[in-house]
Amino acid sequence: MPEQITRRETLRRGLTATSLVVWASEWALPALAEGETLVPFTDLPANINLTPAADRRTLDVRKIDGPLTPKDQFFTTQHYGHPVVDPATFRLKISGLVDRPASLLAR
Numbered sequence: 001m002p003e004q005i006t007r008r009e010t011l012r013r014g015l016t017a018t019s020l021v022v023w024a025s026e027w028a029l030p031a032l033a034e035g036e037t038l039v040p041f042t043d044l045p046a047n048i049n050l051t052p053a054a055d056r057r058t059l060d061v062r063k064i065d066g067p068l069t070p071k072d073q074f075f076t077t078q079h080y081g082h083p084v085v086d087p088a089t090f091r092l093k094i095s096g097l098v099d100r101p102a103s104l105l106a107r
Helices: 007-028
Strands: 091-094 102-105
Touching: none
Parallel strands: none
Antiparallel strands: 091 102
16 A cells, blocks of 8 residues: 655655755856856867757857756757648558558648
């Protein structure tokens, strides 16, 4: 039979987990010690193309300003381009090891 957990025990476990996460994040991402300075990335060529396009997005490591990457700056790539699909004629065919094969029309 599963263990019955009280609201008080749930709160205690939640606070314990939260404090562990906070402690671990400070340990994993230490602050600069006194007298230390940040050194900018200098190993990228000046003529690198970092302009976002429909099929790729690269992260300019020279502009990193913290441990978290904003969602609009994630590196992505699409090697074969994006397919052109006509919604009026597109059909999804389900076949193979299924009980009822089907062909669905996009709407």
